[in-house]
Amino acid sequence: MRFLIFISLCVCISFNNFAQFIPEEQLLSVSKKMMVLEDNTGTFTINDIVKPSSQQKFQSFRKKIFSHPVSKSAFWFKITIENKSNKDVWLSIADTRLKYIDFYTPKTDGTYSPPLLLGASRPQQNKVFPSAFYCVPIRQHLSPQTYYLRVKGSLNLLLPFEVGTTQSLIKKFDTYDQILNIFIGLVLSMLVYNLFLFFATHDRLYLIYVSYLAMVFLVTPFSNGQAMFFYSWFWDNFLVWQSPLFWTITLFVDLYLNLRQHALQLKRWLWALTVCLGVFFPLLNLIGIHMAYYLRFFQLMVLVYSFSLLICGVYLWRKGHKNARFYILGWSSVIIASFVYLFTSNGLLPLNTFTRQSLYFGFGLEALMFSLALGDRLNILKKEKDAALAQNLSLVTNQKEVLENKVKERTWEIQEQKEEMEAQNQMMKETHKALKEAYQEINKKNQNLLASINYAQTIQNALLSLRKGVVNALGADNFFILFKPRDIVSGDFHYIEVLESEQLLLAAIDCTGHGIPGAFMSMIGYEVMTEIVKIRRETKPNAILELLHRYIASVLKQSETNNRDGMDVALVVIDKQKHIMEFAGAKNPLVYIQNEQLTLIKGDKRSIGGQVRQRKEFKCHQVDISTPTIFYLFSDGYQDQFGGEENKKFMLARLKSLLMNVHLKRMEEQQKILNTTLEDWMQQGNETQIDDVLVVGVRV
Template sequence: MQLKLLTGIFLSTFFLYQSQSALSQEITLHQVNKEYQIGKSLQIIVDENKNITFEEIKSGKFDDKFVKSEVDVPNYAYLDANFWFKIKLDDQSSNDSRWYLESSRTQIDTIKVYFEKEDGSFMEYASGDLYPYDSRIIKHKDFVFPIPKTENGKQTIYVWCKGNFSKQFPFTIIEERTFAEASHKTDLTMGILFGVFIAMVIYNLLLFFSLRSLTYLYYVLYMGSFLLAMMALTGYGYEMLFNYWLRFANISNMFFIALTVLFASQFTRRFLAVKKHSKIFHYALFAPEVYSVFLIVVSLTGIWIDGFVLFASKSAAYCGMIGVLVFLPTGIGIYRKGSRPAYFYLIAWTALFVGVIIYVLKNNAILPQNTFTDMSIIIGAVAEAILLSLGMADRIKTLDKEQRQARDKMISTLQENEDLIKNQNQILEKKVAERTSEIMEKNVEIEQQLEEIAAQRDMLSATKLELERQNDNVTSSINYAQRIQKAMLPQEDRIHHVFRESFIMFRPRDIVSGDFYWYTEIEGKKIFTVADCTGHGVPGAFMSMIGINLLNEIINVRNVTDSGSILYKLNEGVQKSLSQESSSNKDGMDMTLIVLDEEKKTLQFSGAKNPLVYIINGEFNIIKGNNNPIGGISKNGNRDYDTHTIPYEKDMMIYMFSDGYQDQFGGPNDRKFMVKRFKKLLHEIANKPSEKQLAILNQEMDCWMKNTRQLDDILVAGIRL
């Protein structure tokens, strides 16, 4: 029992000693070794609450919280925390040796290093992405701090790191000359790699200006963005380009990674003709494009809002992953459709894919950090750039071959067309000769026909002259008949003298008219009539002359003054004058006749098919005539015409008219004016002066007819008693 107790005490003491020994392990600097990877010699506190101060650290309050690192490069991925590192150093090298503490992790917002002095106080150096480049003690892309000498060579160094970045801490202690040589080699290597990118950009930019193809432009933008992203990741961007714009330098790697993916997607679309080959991959490419635009916005927002930087840093890695995971299947799918450019594209993106996967796994602490994992994405990018350039060159070669084939095909086609044209010309020449012979024969026939036409033309000209002469004679005769007709009609001045308020609208269709008006005064009675004879023009004019002569005989010679009797005797006279009982002649006339007796203050009216319209105090009245015309053969024997007697009143407006006005065609639908519209018009103008009424009737008819030909004689008479 005592033996077991002693054994337990011994083992506990041993492990406690080993633990304390591990925590207090020093780094001894010798003259022989020039560079020390100190990852496994680090003691680390992960300050997730971000509240531990240096005063608390140097006081020893948290000495028991330090944990020894077990890896060469501590990797905490994207853990949101501050980190304290403790380094025990024993410098046994010569006094001439100078040593540097170097962090090759270039994306650190703030890094502070505290070197212990002889008196126990500490010397502080501060640097980081958020500090001006000129404030660095050692002007270098990495964070490099000179280690001060102490009298006994022993000292404790504390390092505090803070920032929104992937948390890898590759600390190295390196001798001054070794550091200079390593920096020179690194700068030379990176210069060569960046030079390859720049050469690709310039070469393809020249191709773009030469060929004017957007494929080369997007390739230039893709390579240019990739170059800037690599410079930002390796610290050269901060050193050479963005050292005066610290907030942008802090997010530059995320920003340019997003641009790289965006332009890579656009290049993929055009280089592989994705839309032509596959609708699925065409829409799939929207995923990295949308994500990259989102990352651009988030990273730029991080310039002003610090909390967005960590999110953008995480998103940048996934943006590259999403791009590669879409671009590779796209290349495979297009390659399987037989696209030759997809072969180079697929190999190039496979190389980059491997580099990106290794880099992302390193950032997420799955793979260790070393020179290969740090440079994996750059190596893959250079390989991709070279392979894509070969693909672009092959594309030019393919296009040149296709152009030569197209040119040869065009030349062959032109030769065939030339032979075809030659054959066609021969055929055409033969046909032209045949047609020329036919045309000459036709010309002889045409000349004979022209002679016949000329003879017929001369005959027609003579006939035309004869017809014009005869027409002039007929027109002269009709004009003379017009003068005779006007002489037989009562003068309008006489009508206006008898009836002060009156008008006569008289518009013959031809030179002479079949409509007529007539007036006489006998035994103190005023007799006025409006008549519409059968036909118009010369036939109608003859009938009007018969009617006027018969009215003179019946009224002025035989003293008949009853309106009905006048029409009765006029009917007999027309039938007798035209011998209608023994012939087939049916000509005659429609008539309205009034007899005014001013002494008895009465008005007699009789009508042969035509009515009398009169308006008193705005009231419209109409008296219809008998349905018998004047003249023609009556099937019912003798004709009677009623005599209507109405009181004679002052300001009574009387209208008598033929059917020419209401039967005239016109208007928007080329229809008759109609009786209803005519009566409405008379009612509307009845209270106006007679001159105004005449003007309105003429204007209304002109508007109604427009370009329509007048179909019949028009006669309207109005008298105000």
Template sequence: MKGLLILLCFLTGVLSLFGQDKLVVDGEGEMLNKPLANNFHIAEDPTGKITIEELVEGDVELSFTKMEAPVANLDFTTSNFWVHFEIENKKDKSVFLVLETARPITNLVDLFEVSKDEIVIYRSGDGIPFTEKTQKSSCSCFRLYLPAHTTKEYWLQMGSDGEIISLPMIFWEEAQFNFVSTNKTFFVGIFYGVFLFVAIIYLTFYFILKDKSFLFYVLYVIASALLQFSLDGFTHQYFFPSGGYLTQHSVLVSAGITVLFVLLYSRTYLKVKEYSRKWDAVFTSFAGLVILVTVLSLIPGALYRMSYPIINGMSLISTVFILIAAIVIGRKHKVHPLFISGVTVLIIGAIIFILGNFSVINVPALTQNSLKVSTLIEILCLSIVMAAKYKQLQEEKEEAQARLLTELEGINERLEIQVKERTAQIEHQKHEIEVQNKDILDSIKYAQRIQKAILPSDKKFKSLLPESFVMFRPRDIVSGDFYWIESLTTTTDNPRELIVYATADCTGHGVPGAFVSIVGNNFLNLSKTDREVNTPALALDFLNKGINKSFNTIDSDQMIRDGMDIALCALDLKSMKLQFAGAKNPLYLVRDGKLIVYKADKQPIGYIGMDFKNFTDQEIDLEKGDVLYTFSDGFADQFGGEQGKKYKYKRFKEFLLSISSLPMDEQKKILESEFNDWKEGYEQLDDVLVIGVRI
């Protein structure tokens, strides 16, 4: 009897040392499709350095202990763990099983199939690229093949970087696994669909109302969805399939962001800042701590490992604090009961989840899904709360609009009275302005008649120069451009009969320009009576002195810089000579298809500078058929065309050259048409004057 006890103790020690458990697959299937962790032994490797080869060869020894719960929870840990077991297939046919091991977010999950000849490795976990997982699934599971009447030996290795390792050890029949996976996929689709729907709806409400509580609520919903997405292993599968740092940190980051936004949402919805600055300071402090811990969790090593329990603890504490704040604030201000209910459900779900992690509650179906279900219920409750707030805001908006409408009606009535009074005043002022405008317009029109009487008539121009045209287009009713023509006989020793004509552009346009043009016209007429004036240059000198004397008298308070640019031509048709003098305005001569430019002096009429020089004459031999053009700057400076640019002198020269062979009256019509087409859609900027003469 004593020997039997010694043998029993020896066998117990051996089993504890090697930890080899056995699963028998027979026709009854009692051990399949349910958590079996409490039927297996587990050993911890704190260093994480033990290899499968060392274990198979017996180079190292591990101390195995039996797991107590159907779903073992190994607390927050950075160790590796080993489970050694065999599977015996007693059936007469081959069997396919699916082994479900640790949670999807476990870093290292490797299964080793050991035989006499080789060691086959099956890989899983989020520490490796998703493509390297043996079973392309978000869960940590392995497909096992067992031929009839065979036994296979396995070693299961698991490792974490600080998170809890949860181990159900479920051996699924393949058909049952596929059925459960399909149902789970359906539920997960509905779960995330609800989150997406809520996020879209309440984001729309935010854009409509611009209320921050809706924005923070949407961000909280999105963060909660991302947290569950990470816990389900989908972040590794779809967002960061390369595994490693990004995948492993996604859980902590999404958890931290979720806590942050639920605090911000609750603070805004409950209007904590309006209720109490102390409570608001606590909310702000919690949010700051969450941000700090979340940032520190990004640093690999001890800080990262410590962040797991801290974030879990802060999640629960923050949620409890929100519930307390809602109850306290609800005593003085109305808080929707579903807000409190939703937060309460979330707390209950979180507590069940945490108690399951510590194996206090050993109901895997409840503990593993409590957080997800409670989050979903909370989101639904809070969605109803936010819908109620939306309705409340709309009602308040409608009430405000109704009050505003009433106020506006009163304002409108008062405004109508004021408008009638003001309209009567405006009508009276309008009548006065119309009378004044009529007087001014009548005066300007009379000035137009005076200017027209002063300017040479078409009949006079044609009688002296039959082959000629004058294109005269004032910008306003009266013009600052003017033209002048006379038949003169010089008072020199050898008198000559001349036809003298001028093309002048006075400073300004409209009434001011017209005044200057009348003065200029008068001085040109006076120059005829001066026996010393016998050339165009002397006439311009006479005109310059007269303009300066008229506009800048000795007792004048201020200098007037008005004057004119002018081209003055004296034709001797008997000798076929032309004398030309110009103040800034040139003369164009077209002969044999070429355009010749005779430049003017670079000083205008009315110039009083110290460097003033007398104007100079240019004598030109004429030939029959020559065409002379003088002009103001109005045509070339006009804006227009497709790009709204100036016409410019280069284009003006080319156009004059192209029409120079045509009859003079036809040239005038073509010039007017060209000007109208160019300025179409634009205002006329200046007076336009072009004179053409054919010899």
């Protein structure tokens, strides 16, 4: 079974229309009288054909149309005609797609004249019959004459051989031309109409359909045997130049039926077939593989493709999509017309003007139906647009009413809120005035308090300043005091005094609390230390701490109240003549370095003041300072400071390491390093100072 493929190419050609009166004469079908021989090699000449061996190979065929699939072979036809009329007649081949036609006429001596060379690959001026169709002359002769016809083409053969006079053939061909002209006029009209719709709506679907109509305009005549162009390339590359037809029709169906939304699986199936028909087979044709090897598969694919297109329309029509009905009618007409043409070609239907030209009727009706479908689609879209506009107008009207009501409600709410805000604003003004007055009063008190604290700082600094005699006893370059109150005044203080026995007393004292409470405790501690050292003239470190404990407990009445304030103390007494340093500590230690060795003497585990559950005497420790010695007394403020990359305490171990690293430097430089290290430590941890800091360093 063969199935014709219809493709398109834009070619412009004019036709001769015969308007003069032609006598009606009947055509004679001679296909059943013809005999055929297939030349598989395509190399036989007329001399080979007339040989008896070749004559025996001729076979007759009993159909009105000779048809044969695509083949590499050449076909020789033999016919014996006795022309008893008084005029010349013509043998009609009626297919303009044949590439080569060689017609051999017998001479009187039994040989054959040089052939009449016709065909699409031959000069068209070789034609001897005034028509686009190929006809060869049968001259008048009193006896039967045998003629030979050699044909070869690159497509399938479809040859309805007929014999008739010039007038009868022109009449028939004129009918064919008129049908062709009507078809062309219809297609061009639909093309212009849809092109106008495209410019009016800017809907690309119309432009796609215009492209499809242009393809139909050029392809259908070629497939029907009425080619409008005669270039060998179009015959040799039939599947190449016809391939855009599949792309345009698939794209049109996809968009028109909206397959992506309504039938996604069918869409994928159609595009898979389109790629196969529009890419794979044309590629085989383009690289030179003869169509005889695969055209039957191609035709089968086209059959599947055509019915798939019809199934898409039926499927969507059954789902309730009314715009599919014109599509079904149009595509059904193409399929029916193709089958009529196919059955006629195989002798299953009688050959007449309708069956011979069925493709024009099918594609013409399809063009009309598709145009009606697009027009109907435009009407549907217009109705949907009008309905949407009406709905939108109704929504806008309703929204307007709702908004007006909301505006009224909102206006009333805003008015209430305005009145409420005005009342609140008045209250805020009054509150602001009261806060401003309170702020001014607090600021004034704060300034007074700050002035008092600053004055207290002045008193504390004056109290803690070293007398000239003390500085001389220590040596100006042999000591430093790092004193950093957390607040303006400090709860840490140092006490340094020269005793009557020319001994030197140094103490680093950390009172409970900091700021003003700590400062009060430091004042009490300073006065008590002065009482013990200068009035009672006590010189033993452990005895001084015992007396200090008693005085603090007595002054703060700790036996009568819940007051538990006190002090942590590190105290040394230096006897330079005996080269002895005595130490006693209340919790705080002594660190000294001799001969590059650091030693720490812990203080006793009890504080000055506060509650002591089990009374223990403070211990006195002696240190030989006959060798160069440097020692450090300090409160817990330095080692307890948070900071560093991990935001931890500085710790005693790190402080000892720092003191060991700097002990050989000048005392002033040691003080700067200790201060800088502490500042950097706090900055790394983004911390502020949490306690008063006191470090006393002395070289003896």
